[in-house]
Amino acid sequence: MSGSGIAAAEQLSKSDTLGLRKKHLGPSCSLFFEKDPLKIVRAEGQYMYDEDGRQYLDCINNVCHVGHCNKRVVEAACQQLSTLNTNSRFLYDNLSLYARKLCSLFPDPLSVVFFTNSGSEATDLALRLARAHTDSFITITLEHAYHGHVTSAMEVSPYKCPEGKMTLPPYVHVAPCPDSYRGKHRDADHGPEELGRLYAKEVKDICEKVTKGGDRVGAFIAESMQSCGGQIIFPPDYLRRTYECVREAGGVCIADEVQIGFGRVGTHWWAFETQGVVPDIVTLGKPIGNGHPLSAVVTTPEIAKSFHSTGIEFFSTFGGNPVSCAIGMAVIKEVEDRDLKTHAKEVGDYLVSSLRSLMPRFPMIGDVRGIGLFVGIDLVRDRELRTPATEEARRLLFRLRQEGVILSLDGPYDNVLKFKPPMTFSKANVDRIVLLLQRLIPEIKEDATAGFQKKPEACNALTADKPVSRNARICVAPLIQPPGDLLCGMRRAQGCQSRMKSGYIASCY
């Protein structure tokens, strides 16, 4: 193949890879950098390599938790794949040993596990457990939350349901995201403790409304730090106060640790521990299998019993199979033996302090927030007004990629640079990023402002080939142009238009 100019690891030229994908993969499946996607042929640790052998520093693959192609994980998988891979209706040691090990990482009374194959399946099962236990479908979720792509998970995922696309069912209530920087209550007006109280009060109000209507709350579901909302770290005591209200109203509390679990926060195995709470149900996914399709739901014996008493068996063909369990065990052992939790704390602290040290020189960095290796940079055009620098963020992202660093954007305005790298991420990696940002932010700022004023071209460029909900939000963020102009080039702008009309966006600045 090398004679044809295609690198050894490649089987197709990049354009053929893309062409075949476009022909046969559902168009709803999008690519990073849609117009010029990255082709990756191999990866190792926190590095990925494209078809030309170019190295990229991976700052976003929290799924490859203990490093891409981690040797211990690969060996555990291969050994088990060649020995036995069957289902949990048979007895085998791996399931029992892994269930014990996983449960040992949780505080009492969380000691019972169910194995599934994706975060989405874990959410679905968590909701089923909660609903069986409380006999209530009523669920409270957070603004901007994302809990998975199956129907039941979408129903509690406002991130996927902007107005005009899909309405949430009447039994789902949405509480404001406890975002101290850009949410309903802000750090400019309130101290941290007060913010925790104010945001918890929002959930309490929903609970009261439900109970006054004669109903019982079924569940409160939230990531313990919100990823899709823009790397949101909750104010102190938020979850403690919220869990109290929910439980008083008869509900159970589901902590979604799919993005952030397994030691990423550095100080603990689970992000909920940073808030001093013990949930009733915890969902686990992504990092749990270092890329292998594995997920789990951990709960209390009492809730598991309620679920059992419905008389409906739970069986997942692949869930907790011997290979999945071998891989899951290898991931935990790797975190333990290499003390990656402590490493995440040290490197994460260094990342946050290094990024914050840039703030005096770069007003575009509106906020740096994070715990452990879960960090966000909120980019703004005006630090006082906190105007999201969406277009600048997009350009910065692309320039970083050109320089060999992969990051992603999130948050309601797609202006938050997300760091959730493999746990092997190093201080040297941090130094490289900090140096790069110092060089790139000034050039981005100029380009972006110039580009943006040439609208509507900039708007078209943002939205033309990817008319999904999140792009609608990109587009409405800069309220400079009237909606008519802003929306040109968008094939489906209902969500966008309705947000415009409702003034929803305007009120967030």
Added chain:
Amino acid sequence: MSGSGIAAAEQLSKSDTLGLRKKHLGPSCSLFFEKDPLKIVRAEGQYMYDEDGRQYLDCINNVCHVGHCNKRVVEAACQQLSTLNTNSRFLYDNLSLYARKLCSLFPDPLSVVFFTNSGSEATDLALRLARAHTDSFITITLEHAYHGHVTSAMEVSPYKCPEGKMTLPPYVHVAPCPDSYRGKHRDADHGPEELGRLYAKEVKDICEKVTKGGDRVGAFIAESMQSCGGQIIFPPDYLRRTYECVREAGGVCIADEVQIGFGRVGTHWWAFETQGVVPDIVTLGKPIGNGHPLSAVVTTPEIAKSFHSTGIEFFSTFGGNPVSCAIGMAVIKEVEDRDLKTHAKEVGDYLVSSLRSLMPRFPMIGDVRGIGLFVGIDLVRDRELRTPATEEARRLLFRLRQEGVILSLDGPYDNVLKFKPPMTFSKANVDRIVLLLQRLIPEIKEDATAGFQKKPEACNALTADKPVSRNARICVAPLIQPPGDLLCGMRRAQGCQSRMKSGYIASCY
């Protein structure tokens, strides 16, 4: 470890494996042979081995399609695991190549694929596609159908929702299972063609009711041969006629090939082809990855486009990752290169004819039905009345296990012995089973009748430790005892009782 009496491959004694499992795994997850489960330590081809090195012939793991621990599949997995495992937001060859290969196995216009991680996720996505395309939630499913464990899949799975446990939502309509032997219309009264017409007419009636009410049908979902219903082979032209009615009423047709796809039927890659139809959406699972958590939804460009136009991105973290695609490709190549499709036809035909040859001598064999390596033996107490021999089937199952053969039971009365072995199953394996059945059936018949008349002990034994829905059905099948006696020992018998009262069971004899 060998010094402690535990076999080399074991890490725990069997009782410890079971003890830990009971402590930490949700009690809703059941085991085969609950009271004395099988511990399996390794497997190869169509054989599994317990902790004492005892060999079992595996007649039920259709998941390990090309054989347990198939070398080509293991090698493909290991090679890819150590090279790259990331997500589909990056470009890589495996996804494009596998998508093309998979689509090449389908008739036009089925040429677009979405990758997911389980049959349940595939069902959920199939329903979302159908609902997006037709703008209707109304779904027709079959009696006894099972399509997965997530909430949306449960809603179209009457198998999991017997009366009293969970009611199906109002937008789900249940059509009679086209079971010519035990269904509403039977081969005793009608010829094969007429049965196809009669059962299709049942779906037509539902469609007409829906359209007369001013609604549109969204989807018809059915396995192309029904597994949980008791290995049901549809009468000729059933799907062709049914698909016609559904499409006339505005709906799309979903073929669930999760259990039966990938050449199991011998003559074709897909069971729907045996009915001469082309579905609009096909769900794939179990065998697709030989045990690896992989599934897929294949559809038409038109339906994929409708889904895309909702503006909601579809992303599955693990779905279609490089390892899943490498494994999926290896499975297809193994079926092709070893011509396992032809093998399935030859061995399957031999299995069916060998089993049928026993019928003159063993009246307990009420029916032998199957295509390729998807075969069922319907055991009866009375061949004319077709009274299900549920208790005898249970005893036979246990005796077969004692003799080193693993089968399972299914169907509404748990009286159908199911064959869906790895595709490497041989004629010699068939001979062994036939010999065994000749020996075991006579002894079972005596034991079972004796045991059964000592009720209610027999009933307690059946239901005491596993009060799930399917056992309720086991228990009500023999209508000899009055309900009060029959139900003793059952902790949750609502479903059972309501079926009794409604006369539902009685009408099926």
